[in-house]
Amino acid sequence: MNSSRPVTIKDIAKRFRCSPSTVSRALNDHPAINEDTRKNIQEYAREVGYQRNEVSLSLLNKKTATLGVVVPTISNYYETAVIEGLHNVLQPMGYTLNICVTNESYLLEKEYLSKLLSNRTEGIFLSVSQETYDSGYYEHLEQVIQRKTPLIFIDREYEDFETSRATVDDYHGAFAAVEHLINMGYKQIAHLKGPNGLTVSEQRFKGYKDCLTKYGFPVREELIINTNFRVESAILPARRLLEMDSPPDAIFGVNDQVAIGAMRVAKDKGLRIPQDIGLVGFDNSPISAYTFPSLTTVNRPGRKIGMEASRLFLSQLNASGDFSHESIVLPSELIIRESSLRV
Amino acid sequence: MNSSRPVTIKDIAKRFRCSPSTVSRALNDHPAINEDTRKNIQEYAREVGYQRNEVSLSLLNKKTATLGVVVPTISNYYETAVIEGLHNVLQPMGYTLNICVTNESYLLEKEYLSKLLSNRTEGIFLSVSQETYDSGYYEHLEQVIQRKTPLIFIDREYEDFETSRATVDDYHGAFAAVEHLINMGYKQIAHLKGPNGLTVSEQRFKGYKDCLTKYGFPVREELIINTNFRVESAILPARRLLEMDSPPDAIFGVNDQVAIGAMRVAKDKGLRIPQDIGLVGFDNSPISAYTFPSLTTVNRPGRKIGMEASRLFLSQLNASGDFSHESIVLPSELIIRESSLRV
DNA sequence: ATATTGAATGCAAACGTTTGAAAAAATTTA
DNA sequence: TAAATTTTTTCAAACGTTTGCATTCAATAT
Structure with missing residues (x-):
């Protein structure tokens, strides 16, 4: 009927x-x-x-009230916190978020950006994929710039572009974490590093190295092992570290997941935390406060990043024409818990 | 220029x-x-x-190639797994997913659905919010039905609607979990329950109760305490349980987060796991395999649910006109790990 | 009775694209 | 060279909505 x-x-x-x-x-x-x-x-x-029919209206007014959020993954606490922050600011203003997960793939990222532009998205929040980083191809971003669609980088930035960006101060967070371990008397501090090439990985790595150097410790290659951020990826590296002839007495993980993986391995080996080995993570994910022992970590204000990024977008929108590119760097904060509190 | x-x-x-x-x-x-x-x-x-300009094309063809995914949260492993499943099937077919997070709010859910319809979304995947559940208002769904937009329920379903749904067999998963605890010789099994009214909570609760009853155990009110799925929300309830005069010797948590919270409390009290107290969670989140001890849990095939839901959508699309409503119930699977393996 | 007002409604264009049918242009055939 | 054919291009309508301007109609004032 x-x-x-x-x-x-x-x-x-x-x-x-x-x-x-x-x-x-x-x-x-x-x-x-x-x-x-x-x-x-x-x-x-x-x-x-x-x-x-909002489609017809969009055509008429050339406004879609839609924003693209292009991220490599939504499987971590941090990313969802960022999205929540964006959401909190932009949803009440009538914007719809179009969340695109690139799964670290350059091709998908490119396709998504193209689609977002075709759909006349009014702004794009982008955290570039690892493949994009590795490949160094950025033509797909030129498109966005050329079309003057506001583009805001989140965390993973590409430095050569003239646009706004919101990032967390990973460097100083990592520095503080390692400094704390040194203050606690740890002497051999290992690092379970993130994938090569990503700003996030490299900044934390740099903080780690610089801190060691500042305090006169050598940066030992064999104490630095890569992971892919996931808990499983930390298991073998952690084992390798702890089975060395002169094993580290502390591990700084690139994120909480990795640190928790290391925690598990340490416990399996009968090591006491923090007495025998100190552990620090990064992210301050909800679970980190409730592991046993609780995990010292660095807080990363995901929601705030989302809200700041929204602000950057809005100011770029209003300043139509005149560039108004800002870089916001939010401080990270060391959160000292049991896993490193040696007395 | x-x-x-x-x-x-x-x-x-x-x-x-x-x-x-x-x-x-x-x-x-x-x-x-x-x-x-x-x-x-x-x-x-x-x-x-x-x-x-895809907007103009959408208007002309009355096709937007956009699907709505309306979920209460994306902060858990499970939800993101579902989205990944949807994505894996639908993205290659040219669909764009519009992910809307209701934050358990009825009003937002209503607004999102309305907006999705206005935007001529071609299908909607919905996991209803808790407020919707509590309130019992479902007029906003009538809209969707009336417009004949394919609607697929995911997990949290409302039984009176004639539409497809994909859910996990929470009931039997919970049943198996409790049965396993009984087999391991635990006698006083408590339950950290999820919020009232949600299918997920209630089904798991029912599995818990029915299993106890089947094995001749009483269902003791004081051993059942509510949580809101989050790890923090389990701390006080777990403490209350373990400080009782005759405390439980096992706890079945409505999800892994909650079980991990209980694990922390138990350890703080010096209880040995699984000797003094057995623990079981639900979800099989990545971290659950790496806690110490590792957490017995029930696997919930999130990605598969997403893929099945996609399938249901596609078949509903093709069967335009004739209803072809299906209910898919995927089995859950008990995963036995250290936290309950008493020998 | 006519002009003047005011309220209520209709017309037509616009947004950007596609597409069947018609028209125009180029090419071939007789 | 005209007719027939083929190739190429244009016309116009359509999708659903809004909006400045014109129009209609009734009521009031002169």
Whole structure:
């Protein structure tokens, strides 16, 4: 019966033997519409479940009220916190977020950006994929710039682009973490590093190295092993570290997951934490406060990053024409817990 | 200089002194277009970065290639796994997922659904919010049904609606978990329950109760305490349980987070796991395999759910007209690890 | 009775693209 | 060289909505 075709303004116009304009105005409470007409039309519209076709409006106004969020993954606490932050600011302003997960793939990232532009997305928040980083291809971003669509980098940035970016101060967070371990008297501090090439990995690595150097410790190659951020990826590296002839007495993990993996391995070997080995993670994920022992970590204000990024977007929007590119770097904060608190 | 207005087909037509139709056909490799014309136009289009306006196409074809995914949260492993599953199937088919996070709010859920319909989304995957559940208002769903937009329930379902749904067999998973604890000789099994009213909570709770009853154990009110799925929310309840005069010797948590919270509390009290107290979670989140001791849990095939839900959507699409509503229930699987393996 | 006002409604264009049918241009055939 | 054919291009409508301007119609003032 009920044809599935959505009711349009024309359908209503036909029903009332009036023009579409009248219906449009009636529905939008335009003053120059007879009170009765207005009421009747509005009532009927409600009855038949009329819903304005936003697609046509988008075409007409060249506004879609849609923003793209392109991220490598949503499987970590941090990323979802960022999205929550974006959401908290932008949703109330009427924006819809289009969340695209690139899964670290350059091709997907490119495709998503292209699609977002085709869909006339009004702004793009981007955390570039690892493949993009590795390959160094950035033409797909040129597109975005050329079209003057506001582009905001989140965390993983590409330095050569003139645009706004919001990042956490990974460097000083890592530095503080290692410094804390040194203060606690640890002498051989290993690092379970993130994938090569990513800003996040490299900045934390740099903080680690610089801190060791500052305090006169050597940076020992064999104490630095790569992981892919995931807990499983830390197991073998941690084992390798702890089975060395002169094993480290502390491990700084590139994130909490990795540190928790190392914690498990240490416990399996009967090591006491923090007495025999100190552990520090990064992210301050909810679980890190409730491991046993609880994990010392570096807080990364994901929600705040999302909110700051929103702010950057909005200011770029208002400053149409004049560039107004800002770089926001939010401080990270060392959170000392049991896993490193040696007394 | 470069005006920020996107290049349109008309602009190109003007440049070549031809009609928009010619340009359109040239760009789409229509056979009835002169080879030279085609080449020139395509080259020029590439040069100026022409990108088809998908909005106008959506209006014309009444197809948006967009699907809505409305979920209460994306902060858990499971939800992101579901989204990954949806993504894996639907992205290659050209669909864009519009992920909407309701944050358990009825109002937001309603608003999102309305917006998705207005945007002519071609299908909606919905896991209803807790408020919706509590309130019992479902008119906002009637809208979707009335518009014949395919609607697929994920996990949190509302039984009265005629539509497809994909859920995990929470009941039998919980049953198996508790049965396992009983087999291991635990006598007083407590339950850290999820929020009231949610299918997920209630099904697991029912599995817990039925299993106890089957094995002749009483269901003791004081051993059942609510949580909100989050690790923090388990701390006080777990403490209350373990400080009872006759405390439980096992705890079944509604999810891994909650179980890990209980694990922490138990350890703080100096209890040995699994000797003094057995623990079981639910979800098989990545971390659960690497806690110390590792956590017995129930696997919830999130990615598979996403893939099955996609399948349900596609079959509903093809069977346009004739209803073809299916309910898929995927089995959950007990994964026995150290936290309950008492020998 | 006519001009003047005011309220209510309709017309037509616009947003960017596609597409069947018609028209125009180029080519071949008789 | 005209007719027939083929190739190439243009026209116009459509998708659903909004909006400045024109129009209609009734009521009031002169």
